[in-house]
Amino acid sequence: MREAVHKDLTGEAVHLRARLEEIEGEPVRAVSEYCAAFRAWDEAIKQRIKREPDNEETPRWVSYSEALDLLRLPILKSNLLARLIYEGHEVRPEPCPVHGGHWSGCTWENFPCGCVVGGNVTGWVNSGERVRA
Helix, strand or coil: CCCCCCCCCCHHHHHHHHHHHHHHCCCCCCHHHHHHHHHHHHHHHHHHHHHCCCCCCHHHHHHHHHHHHHHHHHHHHCHHHHHHHHCCECCCCCECCCCCCCCCCECCCCCCCCCEECCEECCECCCCCCECC
């Protein structure tokens, strides 16, 4: 069995994670660990570009780095990604007739259109939110 990479896990947490990995047949990590891995990958790409600026593959790595830079803020701000990752929701297929499939801010009102989740006006109708098993 593999050692857990997260050094702060207790013995019980290490055991539970290992059991989940056994059940799922793939690595099980906290979202923060995946985020840290993406940041480390991004930094490794930037270091490669600095280390080998004249390498024939550098333009490709530069394009990856630029794409990651462009995506960072939209990923951090995405209500959809938060719902997919943290709440296990699926992508909603039906745009709200009022908000037309566009996030429209935050509210604590319960709009009759049914596109509010956790204070966010998602722009997409909640058709009995199916949570992934």
